[in-house]
Amino acid sequence: MKNILVVEDSESTRSMMKTIIEDLGEDYHVFEAGTGFEALKLLPAEGFSLIITDINMPDINGIELINFVKSTPQYKDIPVIIVSTEGSEEDKDRGLALGAEAYITKPFKPEEFQEKIRVVLNP
Secondary structure, X not given: OEEEEXXXXXXXXXXXXXXXXXXXXXXXXXEEEOOHHHHHHHOOOOOEEEEEEOOOOOOOOHHHXXXXXXXXXXXXXXXXXXXXXXXXXXXXXXXXXXXXXXXXXXXXXXXXXXXXXXXXXXX
């Protein structure tokens, strides 16, 4: 079972992402967080195989969340995919420099999203 944490402040986007991930098969279990703070509360409770996060969120944003994950020994090996409306090369470079394994620009095709997840989880 692969536990995936989706961190996205838009409930409709979060729900859509959950559906797309669940379409990959029953080996995937999705946990949802509407804010970076909610994500931080969930981290110790589950063994996550992947974190998918937006950048622009209230309270703790995606950059701060990634910084925390990648600088904390027990979480640093969890791969991260950024999904954001910020699509410039500079934004992508910054996200990947923080330690994210992939960067997807919204809007995206479900197939593209699923392929990134497969690649990151099965290198």
